[in-house]
Amino acid sequence: MAALSPTFGRFTDQLFRRIPRADQRRWAEVYVQGLLTTPGKKTVRRMAAAVTDSDTAAQALHQFINASPWEWEPIQTEILRWVERQTRPQSWTIAPAVLPKRGGQSCGVHRRFIPQTGRTVNCQIGIGSFLSAGDDVLPVAWSMLLPDDWSDAERRRRARIPSDTTTPIDGVLDLLTGLPPRRSHRPMPVVADLVGYLDTCALIHGLVERAHDFVIAVPDNLLLQPGSHLAARQCAEGAPVRAAEFVDERTTGLAYLPRTTTRPGLQRTYRLFERRxxxxxxxxxxxxxxxxxxxxxxxxxxxxxLATTTTTIGRLERDFGLRDFEGRSYPGWHHHMTLVSAAYTYDRLAASQQQDVRLRQVA
Incomplete structure (x- = not known):
């Protein structure tokens, strides 16, 4: 099994070196090993039974995930560095993960309409950042999308949501912190389809402010100011038009966001196109x-x-316990999601490394 590979210890040593206490580092390794080797649902009790013989392991794992005050951001940074060294990342992708939940006590849980399925479900929404490297799309970091009804102070206190939690847009943009160094003269672009989850104009503005190149899905009713090109001549000069009316069958088009939606200094030329x-x-x-x-x-x-990113999210849900977090707290959710990303990244990269070794031995 993947967790028994000789590279596993080196991987976890690097990832968890910033966790201050030795017992916390040990339980982090046990948790990732459980995610890698436990068949079926990845509950704390089942993972503890699969990885250790200790009668108290389940309680210790639960305490480690839900109550221990270790920081998850440094581990995400180590995952990013590991991926950057082992692969050749070509782009960031940002995508939502819908995590169905029962009841209303888990942090961030709410009822919402899911565009991809056309259904309303009781769920948490995680927004993940992934590094796309050829056929592999590897999860790096997660942000929880907190709806307006989680602005209540007492509800946030019970879920241990930090008082300085950023806005949903800033939470997504912060996932791109620590971008790997350029491997060419072009920075890695950001690709995202968050229509139905976040304000598209606000997302575009945030990406422009942080100097990211991007390709972003937009809703049909996004208003655009036509630029100087064939499609623009079909519209009244200076009149904003809906994105769906903007692109015809013959051409893509250059456009601006209307000045009424653009902050000073953010007026840019964009290209709108349709994926047919x-x-x-x-x-x-x-x-x-x-x-x-x-x-x-x-x-x-x-x-x-993005299709490969969707496939990755499906594997995270099916094989790595993405939906199996049992706690209710904001830190516990981030701890779990971060370690799920670590387990998946190790599984994919270790498998590739082992295959390369076998091929060299055959040669």
């Missing part, structure tokens, strides 16, 4: 990018990378 003939899991719809000179095929390849 979507199939085999490839995203369709309308997309806006600030990379106006990139070839169209490159933009489509970036959009298609």
């Amino acid at each position: 003939e979507a199939g085999r899991g490839r995203p369709g719809g309308l997309w806006l990018t600030n990379m106006t000179n990139r070839p169209y095929d490159e933009l489509l390849a970036l959009v298609d990378g």
Whole structure:
């Protein structure tokens, strides 16, 4: 099993070196090992039984995840560094994970409409950042999308939500902190489809302010100011139009966000295009990018990378316990999601390394 590979100890030593206490580092390793090796549902009790013979392991693991005050951000940084060293990341992808829940006590749980399924469910929403590297899309960090009804002070206190928690948009943008160094003259672009989850204009503004290149899915009713190109001549000069009316069958188009929605200094030229003939899991719809000179095929390849991200989220849910967190607290949720990312990243990269070793031995 993956956790028994000789590389596992080196991996966990690096990831957990910033956790201050030795017993916490040991339980972090046990938790990741449990995520890797426990079949079926990844409850604390089942993982403890699968990995150790201790009668108190389940209680210790539960305490470690839900109550121990260790920071998860340094571990996310170590995951990012590990991925950057082992692969050649080409883009960031940002995607939502819908985590169904019973009751209303778990942090961030609420009823909401899910665009992908057309259903309303009781759930938590996690927004994940992933590094796309060829056929692999590897999770790095997570932000919980807290709805307005979680602004109540007493409810936040019970869930141990920090008082300095950022806005949903800033929470997503903060996932991109620690971007790997450039491997070429181009920075890695950000690709995201968060329509129905976050304000698209606010997301675009935030990415521009932080100097990210991006390809972002936009809703049909996003208002755009036509630029100087063929499609613009079909619209009244200076009149904002809906994105769905903006792109015709012959061309993509250059556009601006209307000045009424743009803060000073953020007026930029964007390119709007439609992803047609979507199939085999490839995203369709309308997309806006600030990379106006990139070839169209490159933009489509970036959009298609989201299909692989969706596949990764499915594997995280099915095989790595993404939906199996049993606690109710904000820190506990982030602890669990971070260690799920660590387990998945180790599984994918260790498998690749072992395959390379076997191929070299055969050669």
